[in-house]
Amino acid sequence: MCGLPGVAPAHYVGRYKWITGAEPNRFSDEDRERMISRSYEVIVPKLPKGLRPASI
Numbered sequence: 001m002c003g004l005p006g007v008a009p010a011h012y013v014g015r016y017k018w019i020t021g022a023e024p025n026r027f028s029d030e031d032r033e034r035m036i037s038r039s040y041e042v043i044v045p046k047l048p049k050g051l052r053p054a055s056i
Helices: 029-046
Strands: 007-009 019-021
Touching: none
Parallel strands: none
Antiparallel strands: 007 019
């Protein structure tokens, strides 16, 4: 996503693939919700079993 206009690696945590948006209205609410949901789907299975939500 860092190749998109208004998106850059986040300060201090960019090495963990976090991003920051310089333009808050660059993405619609639906796009942001979809991206957050996708990030959750990618990360949760990598957590230790004791830290995963019961529904997954």
